[in-house]
Amino acid sequence: MNELTDYIKKGIPLSDDIQNKLEEITVEKKVVKGEIILPENSNKKEHIFVASGCLRSFYKAENGKEHTLQFAIKNWWIGDYMTLYTNDKSVVSIESLSHSKILVIDHSNIEKIYLEYPQFEAFQRRNFERRIATLQKRILSLLTLSASEKYDQFVTDYAAFEKVIPNYQIASYLGITPESLSRIRKERINK
Amino acid sequence: MNELTDYIKKGIPLSDDIQNKLEEITVEKKVVKGEIILPENSNKKEHIFVASGCLRSFYKAENGKEHTLQFAIKNWWIGDYMTLYTNDKSVVSIESLSHSKILVIDHSNIEKIYLEYPQFEAFQRRNFERRIATLQKRILSLLTLSASEKYDQFVTDYAAFEKVIPNYQIASYLGITPESLSRIRKERINK
DNA sequence: ATAATTTCTTACCATAGATCAAGTTATATC
């Protein structure tokens, strides 16, 4: 297992001083399963850090179908990056898939911490470099793998969270239908 | 056009002081069409800034097929982020699609500049946030759009570079075959 | 516990896009 795969599975925990600072200007929030943390079409620009549990961001297409952009597990950040630096309203929704503990930090507040704590800026810069790597890895998967291969990879990378994430959401993350995923899972059992 | 689309089209130019500093520790390099800047299976950890021209990074699958991960145009950064923090050899190749001017900076050198120039750290952190946004936007396209819709979006975002980029590479970026792209282009002409 | 709702499975049919193959046009090389 290389460091990228390791990062995908575990994220990078905050150092104590940064976590303390973040908790100073925000509150660790407990959310329950199904709770919407950021709705679509919101004006909020927020960064969410997952202390425990599991969140997901998803895009709702015009035809009503949901497409999962990201699952965020312990030590991961999640937010609507696509509208962070625009005046547009949020394009994704973020919901909790389990009882979770999260830090919700407004973008303008986080910018203040960057100024105050250069080590946080450095931490995030490296963190973002790894995020770029995982996103590129996913793009390559979408470009090169069959439905069944994508599912294999998902199970490897998100093993611990399979129980929390319903299959239809896994399907929507992989870009396949729930029916196809069901067929793929059947093959696995039979062989 | 929102700021994200704007960023996709133009990138973010370096400020003069950062550009000077980067040129101090590296050299602006001229590369010709077809030149390989970073081969796959290399041990190099390099960041490349495109001053002019067009580069692309691509992954070569076992079956020999090439999958384009990124086109980098003026003011864009390109590199193998997937192996930046691992001991693995580079998984993508980077080549020039035109006569281009680039800055090639070793990862260990760039880390030094981050330490010396906090404003460069801040610049890159924001830059990476936008990168994450564009990558997520592409993932949503791959999840939600038909071949023809993906091509429409590509033409909008990369309009200026259509002439430099051969169609089979556009196809490999969109995750379709050159034959399919050819049929899509035919439809456009007929309507 | 029972009912209501949501998620998952399975079967059958439909289709977007892939593959194969052959020709055409464009680009690079001598």
Place this chain on the structure above:
DNA sequence: GATATAACTTGATCTATGGTAAGAAATTAT
């Protein structure tokens, strides 16, 4: 400018995955 090579097009067929529908299983609410 002729020739070789690479890129593009077009048609015929194939296939992986999607869509529809209906029932089974699991989860949630009463």
